[in-house]
Amino acid sequence: MTPRRISRRTVLRGAGATIAVPLLDAMLPKTALGQTAAAPRRMAFIMFPLGAWMPSWMPTGNGPDYTLTPCLEPFAEYRKDMTVFGGLTCDKGYGNGDGAGDHARASGAYLTGVQVRKTAGANIQAGISADQVAAARLGDRTRIRSLELAMDRYRGTGNCDSGYSCVYEHTLSWRNATSPLPTEVNPRHVFDRLFGSGQTDTQTVVRNEIRASVLDAVISDARSLNRRLGGSDQRKLDQYLSGIRDVEQRIARATELPPVDMPRDVSRPEGVPSDLTEHMRLMYDLMALAFQTDVTRIATFMVAREGSDQRYRMVGVNEGHHTISHHQNRPANLVRLKAINVFFNQQLAYFLSRLKAVSEGERTLLDNCMIAFGSGHADPNRHSHTDLPVLLFGRGGGTITPGRYLRYPLRTPLNNLWISMLERFGVPNARFGDGTGPLEGLS
């Protein structure tokens, strides 16, 4: 049996050609003075699992003069849009006294910078994640506060990693220390969430009106119930209450914001493509579309779950990713590991091409973005979390000078990069997790 080849269905038909509608000044939000505001900044945190064979990832050289390594080769075209980081560390990926479980920690700490609690279920605890710091502060400016995407449908069984609940590996986004945000893996559901499922406008208005009145009513149910509950019960109901408020705000915003300007020829995806490459590209298409239409400005995406044993047969790797990530420096494993990283990077390059094809005023959409792409592992063989493979694409609306390789002292917290991004996004002085302050020298 040979793997079936499935042609990439044109679900977002002609996305490249037709998405590239220039952003007219008329479409930009006006400031109070009636002047055209700058295009908004967007931010995506994309994580790939299991690090890389670092010698084939980290460049030599410094600043603009560095040599592109084999893993980074797919980004040759985007060299001027890319910042390569060295020295960043996810310290909370390490056990620090908690024993085994590096995969759960690398995932749980990636955007939070905290030591997640080792539990198979009771009292799960991480910390607020970088994307949610932004969403809490500025999420109310768009239809959707933030978008959380992933690829894995399989939910694991029981302890995903040495006594850690699977929840730590199923999402990067934590609204607060005890509220993980689930991810969407089905492109059709993502599309519906972004753009509605094709209801006509009057229907939407009536529906929203009814929704608002129903939500208003159940809030009082929940409040009176909450008063009669104890500790962990209340936390669950708090999640319900804050979820309701979020949906309420979303309904209210829908009436205030200008209508979504959908590029022509975009159609609703069918579902989850059986071909993994196509699935991944579709997720990138949707993220690009969400940014382009300004439905949201914040997104997270897991290229695969941490510790995933996915087989990437399309690039000739028949063994599971996790299995070969414990490569023991065997050449055969290193070749396979590199092939997987190159595959991930090629797909990201596809995403970058989508962003770059959209003009926004003088710039491109990519220029107004900060696309962080990295892993919570460096060398997966020994579960190293120091000197991580991390890249940043885009200029953050002119606040970043890409095209350079920036080395920071070893063990510089990864969170400091998130703090730098948040600063540029409009959330100054963010403090969360193990971050100590913004990185120097980004611009």
Next chain:
Amino acid sequence: MIRRRLPCFILLISGIGILAALRGENEPSAFADDVPRAGASNSIYEKEILPFLKKHCFSCHGNGKAKADLSFDKFKDDKSVYLDRKTWDGVRHMVETREMPPEGRPKPDLAESDAALKAIRGLFQEFDRTAKPNVGRVTIRRLNRTEYNNTIRDLLGVDFKPAEDFPADDVGYGFDNIGDVLSVSPLLLEKYLSAAENILDQVIVIVDPPKVVKQKIVAMANKKFKTNPNPNDLGGQGTFEEGDYAIRCQVAADQAGDEPVKVKLTAGGKILKEFEVKGPSSKSTTQEVKVRMKQGTVRVSVALLNPTVDAKEGTPKRAIYLRSLETEGPFDPPPPPRSPEYKRLMGHKEGLAPREAAREIVARFAARAFRRPVDSDEVEACLALYDDSAKKGRRFETSVQIALYRVLVSPHFLFRVELDPADTPPSTAYMLGEFELANRLSYFLWNSMPDDELFALAAKGELRKNLPQQVLRMTKDAKSKSFLESFAEQWLTLRKLETSSPDPKMFPTFNAALRDAMIRESQMFFTAVVRENRSILDLLDADFTFVNAPLAKHYGIAGVRGKEFTRVKAPPGRGGVLTHASILTLTSNSLRTSPVQRGKFVLEQILNTPPPPPPEDVPELEDQTELKGTLRQVMEQHRANAVCASCHRRMDPLGFAFENFDAVGAWRDKDGDADVDASGELPNGQTFKGPDGLKKLMRQNNTLFVRCLSEKLLTYALGRGLEPYDGRAVEKIVDAVSQDDYRFATLISEIVKSDPFQMRMTGESK
């Protein structure tokens, strides 16, 4: 001195998971207070246990060393020992079976270790006897996807499966119904809203009555229609809905002689009216008839009843002139046809005022949706939305629908709420109310809401009295399929098969149909063991299984055709879940079998004694495809490493027992060119040959398995992870099951009878 017979066929320490789970968490403070104080001066631990540990264990597990994540440093007194029952169960096993201290270390003499064991046992017995029971507190939990689907099905009578679109549920302690990890996000709330809208839209189909319309069938001004020589009718096709119609015609006539012209008005061949028309034709007359029509298209016409017969040339003949023919209707159409679901949802007493009707509908629905009696305040709160909507002039059904919508997104529907009784002090165990018990029971055995019978018993306060009969009824009910299949699937981790992909070149017969058949076999087998009230040991060792054509071929069973499954005698070597192709495949690598993974599966899922993770800097053997020799030889080299040996001595023999099954679970006598060697020796010295040999040992030494299945099923039944204080309840269940021939029904009924299932602790003081 009598040496006790080893209670288990495999010897290991567990406790790692629980140790880890406890670390960094709050000590269960409510519980700690319940533990009787054993005076420090009188500590059994310090006097009778610690000296033994210091002598034999501390070089690896004390003074800052924590091999296999186990350190005795944290135990200071009797209470701290008692609070970590799982670890100490493991310690007892290790010492009892003399697996620890490991080879190469001096062994304690028997008298010494027996004294230590007796002290440990005594410590736990003493605490168990005097401790106030802690029955645990299940966190309020939302319905998971399966429960949501089933509940909607049973609430509305339609199997929509609306939760297919919901984000996947997180898993804790091996199951997807654990309150602690089932969280609610804005995304999920949006899905709840759309689901409720869609569900109600599909049940409450609002059909507008057909509008009254005028239909012109003929409108011919002044045109003359002769009827000579035959009485041809004049008219056309009319379309009707069911209802009353007025049919009107305007006609004039030529008379021949004195006799008036006689006319009939017909529809679909049936005469509706006969009448006379007088000439001359310049004077028209209008006739109307009221008639009940059925739905359809028929010809409507007028015709001459008395045409002139045999008139001579030139003499006048009778004729009619049809000026117009029209229909108007339907009036008083029948009520639109309603689905049974609609009637069940919207039914109410005849002749009620709309608001009273709405109240009846909403009250009935809310009580079923909230799965308990509702008070009138709750109903009124829902009706407030009805009132708002009715005031806006929306129709009755729409306004009721909005009130029902509110019920479906209320926390009382989405969550399984258990409230502490009023005036009960914090951290007190109390008996659940009958309705709460009905809910626990139905979500355990059906993954769904209680049915009318359970509600009725609860309302009369007679459910607790009738538990055995109800448990039996519920297990036999078709609705238990959901529980049986989802428990089997999660316990045996069957969904992992979806991501395992045996190498297509080496295993060309493996395809989606075979994979599905593998999963199905295990589910059907588990279901049969439960429904037939077999011994739970049959799960490990049975003489029957279920196959369809692809699986039969895979197993080498002749004569099975088609996709449907049939029960067959298990072929030699097979029988019991461990020899199902499903388990054998999901514990294999894509290119070859993995005895380590198979052994680990047994330790984790069958014995609930997971091995600790491998030390960080030890290469995993699994990756070393280049090593020389048979797999067994390679692994024996691996075990020569002392660090690896302690765990692999436990895992590997278990895995090797199944070496006669290849990486997709097909039987083989040779691995490559070498004969398969499926023999093994357990750490306690017992030897076996092949899967049958191991299964025989497992049947004999079944304590760990019985405990494992009891713990997993209790976890599933409660929707929370087990804590050390649940040890007593588990012990009781295990004893009862063991004394009743290991019957599955006994396991289920003992779980239902157990304190953690029947009771709940009130919350800690705020």
